[in-house]
Amino acid sequence: MATTYSISDLAREFDLTTRAIRFYEDMGLLQPERSGPGGRNRVYSHRDRTRLKLTLRAKRLGLSLNEAKELIDMYDTPRDTGPQLQKFLLVLDAHKRELEAQMAEIEANLDEVKAHEKEARSLLAKQGEKPAKVAKSAKASKA
Template sequence: MATTYSISDLAHEFDLTPRAMRFYEDMGLLQPERSGPGGRSRVYSNRDRTRLKLTLRAKRLGLSLTEARELIDMYDSPRDTQPQLRKFLEVLTGHRAQLEAQLAELEATLSEVSEHEKEARTLLARLERAAAKRGAAASN
């Protein structure tokens, strides 16, 4: 018999809320079976567990849920894996470029902040020296 999971089983395992699980289902990433009165209970399969794991990995890599679904759906199909790998590399290359651009912006901003800090420290030191001289002169 195949292993099945409840929504709370997977939510707990992957540190998600049931609401997030339902959102992933709405996005087409998960397709649980329904059971119980009126089909209200969700029953997740090993396939759903794997898809959830891949979805969360894709999110950590910076992919959108739509991109994650497209890639995961490609791996779900029994087609040749070369087009799947090409698409995956294409998506990763795009995200790498985007992250490198963001990193360059952050480094430029950090450099600017460092310059402002240096200027502010120099000015503060001057002001403190001037105040100390005034205090020494006033006490004489």
């Protein structure tokens, strides 16, 4: 007999709300069987569990749910994995470029903050005042 999971089982295992799992179902990422009176109980298969795990991994990588669904759906027909892997590489490359651009923007903002901080300290020193004590940044405290 194949292993099955309730919505509560998956919610507990992946630290999600049942509402989130129902949302993934509405997006077409999960397709549980229905049982019980009026088909009210969802019964998730090992396939659904794997798709949920891949969906969460895709989210951590910064993919949208639509991108995740497109990639995961490609793996449902594993005859030729070449196209899936090519698509995955394209998506990963696009997200990597986005993250690198965001990182460059953050670094530029940080440099600007440091320049303003240096200028303010210099002006205070000219006035003979000591700069206020400020908490060290997380990066500085880790060093």
